[in-house]
Amino acid sequence: MTAVSIDSAPKTAARRRERWASGRTYISAALIFIWCLIPFYWMIVTAFRDVGYTFDSTPFFTHVTWDNFNTVFSESLGNHFGRNLLNSLFVAGVTTVVALLFGVFAAYALSRLEFRFKFLVLGFVLGASMFPGVALVTPLFQLFTNIGWYGTYQALIIPNISFVLPLTVYTLTSFFREMPWELEESARIDGCTQGQAFRKVIMPLAAPAVFTTAILAFIASWNEFLIASQLSNDQTKTVTVAIAYFAGAQAHQEPYTAVMAAGTVVTIPLVILVLIFQRKIVAGLTAGAVK
Numbered sequence: 001m002t003a004v005s006i007d008s009a010p011k012t013a014a015r016r017r018e019r020w021a022s023g024r025t026y027i028s029a030a031l032i033f034i035w036c037l038i039p040f041y042w043m044i045v046t047a048f049r050d051v052g053y054t055f056d057s058t059p060f061f062t063h064v065t066w067d068n069f070n071t072v073f074s075e076s077l078g079n080h081f082g083r084n085l086l087n088s089l090f091v092a093g094v095t096t097v098v099a100l101l102f103g104v105f106a107a108y109a110l111s112r113l114e115f116r117f118k119f120l121v122l123g124f125v126l127g128a129s130m131f132p133g134v135a136l137v138t139p140l141f142q143l144f145t146n147i148g149w150y151g152t153y154q155a156l157i158i159p160n161i162s163f164v165l166p167l168t169v170y171t172l173t174s175f176f177r178e179m180p181w182e183l184e185e186s187a188r189i190d191g192c193t194q195g196q197a198f199r200k201v202i203m204p205l206a207a208p209a210v211f212t213t214a215i216l217a218f219i220a221s222w223n224e225f226l227i228a229s230q231l232s233n234d235q236t237k238t239v240t241v242a243i244a245y246f247a248g249a250q251a252h253q254e255p256y257t258a259v260m261a262a263g264t265v266v267t268i269p270l271v272i273l274v275l276i277f278q279r280k281i282v283a284g285l286t287a288g289a290v291k
Helices: 002-047 067-072 081-112 118-130 134-146 153-178 181-189 194-222 226-231 239-244 256-276 278-286
Strands: none
Touching: 002 256, 067 256, 081 118, 081 153, 081 194, 081 239, 081 256, 118 153, 134 153, 134 226, 153 194, 153 226, 181 194, 194 256, 226 239, 239 256
């Protein structure tokens, strides 16, 4: 019995250490989760709070009202938030589709085809993503004003594509590079052309990565503010710009509660989108990690 107890002691200590390590992991994850959600939670609490209690520090829902959401969509106050939502949806949607259309082919060429200066091209793509957007505002404003594009949708979409496309190319290039060549070669042996092999074999396998890239590109375009604030007018204004120019129900008063309500309206669809497709997002982000 003594020998058995002596042999079981290290196993018991190992199990305790394992449980303690798992407990620390769960506690750390819970703290990070709460820390990330506190600003979003406070935004929702303030969005449903009466304007007279804007700065109430109660951490729970008090003085609940829908007036802030009515203010957000009130055209009598100069807020055309419904139209702004449609503008953002159109700009982000077109940007995502165009970026994926060019990004998929560019990423496939950079990962599959052999040509001179291939890595230099990829370096330029990454360099373009690091270029500061604030340095482009004045040249773009002058250019689009001269050609009559100021306040048009293309003035918002084209700069967004230049910001989103490097992310698309880089993400998809990493995935295509890890995909085994044998799959495409087998399709070619079975009689497929290179285009058919790409369409029937490569693209179905790349669907998780393409889907993840599309969501990331859409969110990046949806949240863009700097270019839209300088190149849009009242007809093409996006939601991020509209929130910055919100008018409250009372004059000479900053509409904090209305801004929080608008932020809630803008953020919740993105949160729902990510929650619904989180499995595909994780699959796309980890695709190609292990051969």
